[in-house]
Amino acid sequence: MKKNPFDLTGKNAVITGAYQGLGWGMAQGLAEAGARIIMVDVHPEIDEKAALFRQRGFSAEGLCSDLMDRESRSELKKKIESTLDGQLDILVNNAGIQIRHSVLKFPIEDWDKVIELNLTAVFDLAQWAANLMVSIGNGKIINVASVNSIAAGINTVAYCATKGGVLQLTKTMANELSSLGVNVNCIAPGYMATPINTALVEDSGRFSELSQRIPAKRWGQPEDMAGAVVYLASEASNYVCGVMLPVDGGYLSR
Known part of the structure; x- marks a missing residue:
């Protein structure tokens, strides 16, 4: 019987920002597809979240790390390499923050x-993962961009700048790594009902304005990210290089 190209059994995956929100949704997708997952988050109880997967029979571990801190990232990389014996197959660069101020202030x-978190840490971890993956001849790097990589927001100049950077970082890395067996792509979530967007959800005017632009007529949920991340992490996407895959309910089509 032909192998299911979406099956991730035997693959080692690291996903950052996995405690809640989109990271949690993607971690669930990867685990259910068969991957062994290492969930990274600044939240000290991240392994307790990973335990929920272990209770369901999945292979999951949580590692606490402050990705804003460069020394913490260095220690994290060493820990993961030791845990996985250098066999990293999938990296999902998801951790990020949103801080809102007007441009003038x-x-x-x-x-x-x-x-530092949304762009520098993404490059740092992607570069590290790429070196491990090139050494074994294959791998998947999935960066989390945003619809704001293309469509700018309001009071989000730093966030939009980083997400535009993530898109270009993804394309440039793909240019160099595709011939070496490493696929680099990114997912662009639209407006999602997650903690990072609490300020928008609570602003009735802005919430209504954004909602009217979404053809699907709803905001996204963490589980909406599962299919996209499994696809880009699997053999089904072996000839997909340097793309931005929107998961936005059609937002960018308007």
Whole structure:
């Protein structure tokens, strides 16, 4: 019988920002597809979340790390390499933050925080993963971009700048790594009902304005990300390189 190209059995996957929201939804998709998952998050109880997967018979581990801190990232990389014996098949760069200020009043300190986590950490981990993957001849790097990689928002100059950067980072890495067996792609979530968007959901005017632009007539949920991440992590996407896959209910089509 021909192998299911979406089957991730035997694959090792790392997903950042996995405690809640989109990260949790993608972790669930990868686990259910058969991957062994390492869930990374700044939340100290991340392994308790991973235990929920273990209770269902999946292979899952949670590692606490502050990806805003470069030394913490360095320690995380060492821990993962030791845990997986250097066999990293899938990296999902999902962790990120949103800090809202007007352009005229955006503090440089907040700019630095958003850039460090949403862009610098993404490159740092992707570069590390790429080196491991090139050494074994294959791998999948999936960065989480945003509809704001293309369609800019309001009071989100740092966030939009980073997500535009993630798109270009993805395409450039794909240019260099595709011939070496490593696929680099990104997912662009639309407006999702997750904690990072609490401010938007609570702003009735802005919430209504955004909702009217979504052809699907609803905001996304974490589970809406599962299919996209499994596809890009699997053999089904072996000839997919440098793409941005929107999961946005049609938002970018308007």
